Amino acid sequence: MANTAVADPQSGLTPAQLAQRYGLRVAGERPPLVEYARMLWAYRHFMATYSRAKVASSFSSTQLGQLWQVLTPLTNAAVYYLIFGVILSQHRNVSNFIAYLCTGVFVFMFTQAAVQNGTSAITNNLGLIRALQFPRAALPITVTLIQLQQLLMSMVVLAGIVLLTGEPLTFNWLLIIPMLLLQTIFNVGLTMVMARLGSKVTDLKQVMPFVMRTWLYASGVLYPVTLFRQHLPHWAANLLECNPPLVYIELARHALLESNQENLVTSPTRLWLLAIAWAVVMGLGGFVYFWRGEEEYGRG
Amino acid sequence: MxxxxxxxxxxxxxxxxxxxxxxxxxVHVIYRIHKGATSGSSPVSALKRIVSRTNAPNIREVHAxxxxxxxxxxxxxxxxxxxxxxxxxxxxxxxxxxxxxxxxxxxxxxxxSLLGVNAALLNDLSGERNVVLGCLAMGMPPEEVKRLAPEIIEFSGINERGDFASLPMRTYSSGMGARLRFAISSAKKxxxxxxxxxxxxxxxxxxxxxxxxxxxxxxxxxxxxxxxxxxxxxxxxxxxxxxxxxxxxxxxxxxxxxxxxxxxx
Structure with missing residues (x-):
């Protein structure tokens, strides 16, 4: 096999030397982290267009079409209100339980969707991945952008519910913007972690609904978070109060619900610090974790 | 040789x-394929496999x-x-x-850039949107995409029998899909x-x-x-x-x- 030793008969170089001489790089090599982030930034138009197209086509097979963007969160809120507000009647010490519940449900659903759609962010886009080379992190970010657009719609619904149930419109409401920003960063990181895990462990998709339900109950969405303190040992309650969805939900309630200020799980300052910490840790950690698997996505 | x-x-x-x-x-390439449902795919045999820590029997290595x-x-x-x-x-x-x-x-x-017949783009989106997305995914700037998009659709010829560019790609025949994909991939140098x-x-x-x-x-x-x-x-x-x-x-x-x-x- 003489052809394995010399790639170019004229120069007598080995293939590796020849490649180096002309600046060829190993195919599919993972770029350094900073370079990767820069490439990703160059793909911002792709991410924006893709998420818009996905949102536009998401209800294309239904008769009511985009109206479902509003109807889905409304129906969700109605179901939870029926069970936990009317039948089980948990709202002993929360004065405006409907608004309390809806805030929790909508904020939690943002993170829940990040996990569920993140798990399939790679596997659902194999066609694109196998056809074109681009930084794969664009896909989990797109997933988050899609969720963000749906969340903004739910937030409009939520604002309506909150005002209709008699809460005043205050300057505190502006705090919802930094809170959603932090949650979005947290979600991007979480989506990236789930995307990499989901691309390797295909069984994950079967398990996630159960994990998410457990997380829902641990996040104080359906009942007052102060219940944790009353029923759990001290350390467990402390641990649960650091739970990221719970932190973001409590911040949203702090911003929107004037009637709920004394029911907060802990001080707003502590909540903000936790929210920032989670966003930084998850955002950066998730990005690095996803980047380390860059070469594996879409391989057979 | x-x-x-x-x-x-x-x-x-x-x-x-x-x-x-x-x-x-x-270059040697070895890849693993899932053979799909085989005789060893019952729950009992799956449990046995986990206990004895062997690989799933429906995965086979191919030295291609x-x-x-x-x-x-x-x-x-x-x-x-x-x-x-x-x-x-x-x-x-x-x-x-x-x-x-x-x-x-x-x-x-x-x-x-690999262009394959099997590499579908996004089936639930229209051909036009696929053109824009495909070009952006190849790293083209948005202005260039806007300029090239009509040319790409023209080249692919999918509009020769009515306005197919605005229909989802899943409604295309396999030939049309392949033509559009080729048109997109070959639009960039x-x-x-x-x-x-x-x-x-x-x-x-x-x-x-x-x-x-x-x-x-x-x-x-x-x-x-x-x-x-x-x-x-x-x-x-x-x-x-x-x-x-x-x-x-x-x-x-x-x-x-x-x-x-x-x-x-």
């Missing part, structure tokens, strides 16, 4: 001073490419031929960086373009147009690889051909010589 080093015709003459774009160095080496230069169009399962498509995917070689290495200039059977799917008119496009791409200093079972389109578009058989490089040389040998086997 005398065919490769032999100074055969114009290839060897123009070799000196040319810039290599793809260097494939003794066994030590292939060659160098491709700028401006070349190279045909890849061989019988079914000889490792042609696998080799292309290794060059595109989508399958890691188990041994050896693939070096490329820039990012090779690639250093290395890998084409997997795409030229064979279109109708006669489209085939002529796409062969013309491949020639243009090659002239703009790119390298084009073409996998095809149609020796006709290989003879028409490629001047160099590599013959793979059973994952081993059997012959590498001018298209006419290799194709003749392949047909006379």
């Amino acid at each position: 005398a065919e490769q080093t032999q100074p055969a015709g114009k290839i060897a003459v123009t070799d000196a001073g040319r810039i290599p774009t793809v260097v494939v160095d003794d 490419v066994k030590g292939v080496s060659f160098t491709a230069y700028q401006g070349e169009a190279i045909g890849l031929i061989g019988s079914n399962g000889s490792g042609k498509s696998t080799l292309l995917r290794a060059i595109a960086g989508l399958l890691p070689p188990a041994r050896g290495a693939v070096y490329t200039l820039g990012q090779p 690639h250093d290395v373009l890998l084409i997997d059977e795409a030229l064979a799917t279109g109708d006669r008119k489209f085939r002529a147009r796409s062969e013309q496009r491949v020639r243009e791409l090659r002239d703009s200093a790119g390298t084009v690889f073409l996998v095809s079972h149609s020796l006709g389109s290989i003879r028409d578009t490629c001047e160099r051909t590599i013959w793979l058989e059973g994952g081993v490089l059997k012959m590498d040389g001018p298209t006419n010589e290799v194709c003749d040998a392949y047909e006379g086997k």
Whole structure:
């Protein structure tokens, strides 16, 4: 096999030397982290267009079409209100339980969707991945952008519910913007972690609904978070109060619900610090974790 | 392999001073496939497997490419031929960086772009949106995409029988889908373009147009690889051909010589 030793008969170089001489790089090599982030930034138009197209086509097979963007969160809120507000009647010490519940449900659903759609962010886009080379992190970010657009719609619904149930419109409401920003960063990181895990462990998709339900109950969405303190040992309650969805939900309630200020799980300052910490840790950690698997996505 | 080093015709003459774009160095590709539901797929056997810590029986390793080496230069169009399962498509995917070689290495200039019949874009989106997304995903700036999008749809010819560009891609026939994908991928100047059977799917008119496009791409200093079972389109578009058989490089040389040998086997 003489052809394995010399790639170019004229120069007598080995293939590796020849490649180096002309600046060829190993195919599919993972770029350094900073370079990767820069490439990703160059793909911002792709991410924006893709998420818009996905949102536009998401209800294309239904008769009511985009109206479902509003109807889905409304129906969700109605179901939870029926069970936990009317039948089980948990709202002993929360004065405006409907608004309390809806805030929790909508904020939690943002993170829940990040996990569920993140798990399939790679596997659902194999066609694109196998056809074109681009930084794969664009896909989990797109997933988050899609969720963000749906969340903004739910937030409009939520604002309506909150005002209709008699809460005043205050300057505190502006705090919802930094809170959603932090949650979005947290979600991007979480989506990236789930995307990499989901691309390797295909069984994950079967398990996630159960994990998410457990997380829902641990996040104080359906009942007052102060219940944790009353029923759990001290350390467990402390641990649960650091739970990221719970932190973001409590911040949203702090911003929107004037009637709920004394029911907060802990001080707003502590909540903000936790929210920032989670966003930084998850955002950066998730990005690095996803980047380390860059070469594996879409391989057979 | 005398065919490769032999100074055969114009290839060897123009070799000196040319810039290599793809260097494939003794590449072995081994990939795992899921065989799907087999006799060993009952819950009990799955449990047994977990307890005894053995791999799932429905995964099998395939040694698809066994030590292939060659160098491709700028401006070349190279045909890849061989019988079914000889490792042609696998080799292309290794060059595109989508399958890691188990041994050896693939070096490329820039990012090779793989165009395959099976590589669907986004089926639930319209053809127009797929054009825009595909171009953006190849890293084109938005202004250029806006300028090129009508040309791409025009080239693909999907609007020849009514306004298909605004319909979701899942409503397209397989030929239309392949044509649109080829139109998108070939809209950008690639250093290395890998084409997997795409030229064979279109109708006669489209085939002529796409062969013309491949020639243009090659002239703009790119390298084009073409996998095809149609020796006709290989003879028409490629001047160099590599013959793979059973994952081993059997012959590498001018298209006419290799194709003749392949047909006379």
